[in-house]
Amino acid sequence: MLPFDPVNFRGQFEFFQHNPDWVYLDNAATMHKPNAVIDAITAFYQRNNSNVHRGAHSLSQNATRAFEQARDDIATFVNARERQQIVFCSGATAALNQIAFGLMHTVLKAGDRVLITALEHHANIVPWQMHCARFGVTLDVVPLDNQHQVDQQAFSEMLQRKPKVVSLSHISNVLGHIQPVVQMINQAKAAGALTVVDGAQGIVHDSIDMQALDADFYVWSGHKLFGPTGIGVLYGKTAALELLTPIFGGGEMISEVQFSHSLFNILPFRLEAGTPDIAGAIGLAAATNWLQKVNRNEIKNYKAMLLNQFFEGLKRIDGLDILSSPVHNAGIVALNVQGEHPADVAELLNQQKVAVRGGQHCAMPFFSQLGLAGAVRFSFAPYNNEADVTTSLQALTQAVEILTA
Numbered sequence: 592m593l594p595f596d597p598v599n600f601r602g603q604f605e606f607f608q609h610n611p612d613w614v615y616l617d618n619a620a621t622m623h624k625p626n627a628v629i630d631a632i633t634a635f636y637q638r639n640n641s642n643v644h645r646g647a648h649s650l651s652q653n654a655t656r657a658f659e660q661a662r663d664d665i666a667t668f669v670n671a672r673e674r675q676q677i678v679f680c681s682g683a684t685a686a687l688n689q690i691a692f693g694l695m696h697t698v699l700k701a702g703d704r705v706l707i708t709a710l711e712h713h714a715n716i717v718p719w720q721m722h723c724a725r726f727g728v729t730l731d732v733v734p735l736d737n738q739h740q741v742d743q744q745a746f747s748e749m750l751q752r753k754p755k756v757v758s759l760s761h762i763s764n765v766l767g768h769i770q771p772v773v774q775m776i777n778q779a780k781a782a783g784a785l786t787v788v789d790g791a792q793g794i795v796h797d798s799i800d801m802q803a804l805d806a807d808f809y810v811w812s813g814h815k816l817f818g819p820t821g822i823g824v825l826y827g828k829t830a831a832l833e834l835l836t837p838i839f840g841g842g843e844m845i846s847e848v849q850f851s852h853s854l855f856n857i858l859p860f861r862l863e864a865g866t867p868d869i870a871g872a873i874g875l876a877a878a879t880n881w882l883q884k885v886n887r888n889e890i891k892n893y894k895a896m897l898l899n900q901f902f903e904g905l906k907r908i909d910g911l912d913i914l915s916s917p918v919h920n921a922g923i924v925a926l927n928v929q930g931e932h933p934a935d936v937a938e939l940l941n942q943q944k945v946a947v948r949g950g951q952h953c954a955m956p957f958f959s960q961l962g963l964a965g966a967v968r969f970s971f972a973p974y975n976n977e978a979d980v981t982t983s984l985q986a987l988t989q990a991v992e993i994l995t996a
């Protein structure tokens with residue numbers, strides 16, 4: 592394993608050579624891709640392109656090998672017990688829809704309950720809402736405390752209502768707060784619930800050992816983990832994946848089709864209807880293989896240093912409402928300039944070539960509870976540097992001066 596060298600790390604992202612004057616702090620939305628990922632995708636299309644699992648010819652067999660190797664690599668990356676536990680899909684949203692819909696036919700019956708938290712991304716709210724309403728299942732929401740953390744007392748109490756499923760985010764995409772997922776999963780399991788973790792932000796922050804975490808499902812999107820868009824992972828324990836009714840029918844996911852009926856394939860193919868995103872899976876495995884070469888603890892410490900520097904700088908700017916806490920934070924800061932709309936602040940930063948996101952960050956219920964129009968979100972990645980922190984603080988100071996002049 593190589594020590595983490597920030598300059599060398601950043602140097603592997605060609606994006607910054609083409610955009611040297613931009614400070615990119617919208618990493619929670621999507622990350623840039625290192626050359627290793629771009630090269631792997633290009634090499635697949637240039638040299639190996641063929642469809643998988645079906646061709647009699649050697650080119651298809653090569654493509655199948657590369658695609659299935661990607662599954663193995665990703666299984667190793669998260670220490671999944673079995674390779675079939677890695678189901679490829681288009682991203683966290685697709686995976687959560689598959690879980691929400693898939694369980695309605697098997698685990699969840701009318702009168703049952705599903706528990707989520709008030710800190711969820713829409714992707715972990717709307718699929719449950721859609722299917723709960725349709726199947727007569729009740730959706731309960733754990734409220735937040737006054738620090739914008741999930742209220743653990745309320746969580747314990749709501750588990751007494753015996754939800755069949757508990758679905759929660761590992762890390763808030765708005766605030767960056769790291770949830771006590773290990774403890775919450777253990778509590779949910781003790782209450783008899785199936786556990787779902789939305790790991791779209793969690794997988795980015797830390798190494799995740801699926802066997803140690805022991806959630807039934809853990810989902811994420813490739814594009815937030817240095818990989819391409821259009822690919823993601825639905826990890827599930829084998830028994831949990833077997834409970835899912837496929838959301839899509841078609842080729843690949845069947846073992847036999849008659850006009851009278853069809854028989855489904857074995858895992859993971861049962862949940863991967865149609866031609867998969869072959870190059871995407873190969874690109875995502877290239878990302879995880881590349882990331883595994885670097886000491887991730889050092890990456891975490893580096894990001895914590897940038898975050899600390901940013902929070903220190905914020906103390907010198909008057910008129911801010913900071914929503915995020917620096918404690919247990921994965922590198923995201925949501926804030927508002929008092930009395931100003933977050934979109935205006937984000938636009939003034941954009942004019943200074945600081946890329947942030949302003950708005951509700953796919954978490955409308957969270958902002959409704961606070962009575963806020965949204966927030967400006969600064970999200971850090973290991974390719975950011977101290978100059979990015981300084982420039983973004985200067986740009987924010989300037990934005991505040993303009994708005995409050």
Ligand SMILES: Cc1ncc(COP(=O)(O)O)c(C=O)c1O
Binds near residue numbers: 681685715790
């Ligand atoms: C916590 C969380 N969950 C789910 C999603 C949805 O991811 P995608 O749009 O890639 O499916 C996101 C994306 O921002 C996220 O941050």
